[in-house]
Amino acid sequence: MxxxxxxxxxxxxxxxxxxxxxxxxxxxxxxxxxxxxxxxPTTVAPDPSPTPEPEPASNEIPTCETLIGETVVADFESIGWSAEEKPLYIGSTQIEGGIQCMWADFSGPAGDHGQTFGWAPLDEEAASAAQTELVSQGWIREEDASAVYVTESPSTVIAPDENGYGITYRFADGQVTVADTKQGLLLIEWPRG
Incomplete structure (x- = not known):
């Protein structure tokens, strides 16, 4: 057996x-x-796969409601604020494809309560020209490892953040963002990831 x-x-x-x-x-x-x-038997070689192309940047255009986080928008709306959208200017230059949003209570009496946020695509040459114009008008330029910041002169700041910064532009990664304080830049969530 x-x-x-x-x-x-x-x-x-x-x-x-x-x-x-x-x-x-x-x-x-x-x-x-x-x-x-x-x-x-013969072994078939795998088809060569092309290297995947990086995903193209979103062609979506920001709005005042998508430029900042949803919870920030909800907070603003809960106190009766709405947004007014305008083109983005840096100095005297309108930035193509840019957006600037002023959040405030436009139905109430005029006042100085509100917040501003802006974004635009911006190439390196245009960014350099914008920084040069702002610095020539007394703005302060600072750099760190990730970006260039240009902020208004301390002598003209109306409502500074806790570190003394007023209106501040952040130039990085082919774009510019702006807020009425340097800390306010942290609320901008565009482009969406």
Whole structure:
């Protein structure tokens, strides 16, 4: 009776090898090519995959409601504020594709309560020209590892943040953002990730 046991063991080994081969990440085998009386399997090389292209930047245009976070918008609306949208200017230059939003209570009496946020795409040459114009008007330019900040002169700041910064532009990554304080820049969530 040893023969059936050996055949059973051999069959189990072949079945195990087949299952393991099927589960491995080995390339698929093509239909065997016939050469004479014996079949010779050939391995098919995987199709070369092109390197994936980076996703194109979103062509979506920001609005006053999408430029800042949803919770900030909800907070503003809860106190009766709405947004007024205008083109973005840096100094005397209107920035193509830019948006500037003033959030305030426009139905109430005029006052100085409100917040401003802005964004625009901006290439390096235009960013350099904008920074030069602002600095020539007395604005202060600062750099860190991620961006260039240009903020209004401390002598003209009306409502500074806790660090003394008033209106501040942030130039980085082919874009510019602006808020009425440097801390306010942190509320801008555009472009959406």
């Amino acid at each position: 040893p023969a059936p046991r050996i055949l059973g063991t051999a069959a189990a080994l072949v079945l195990t090898a087949t299952v393991l081969t099927a589960c491995s990440g080995a390339p698929e085998e093509a239909t065997p090519e016939e050469t004479g009386d014996a079949a010779t």
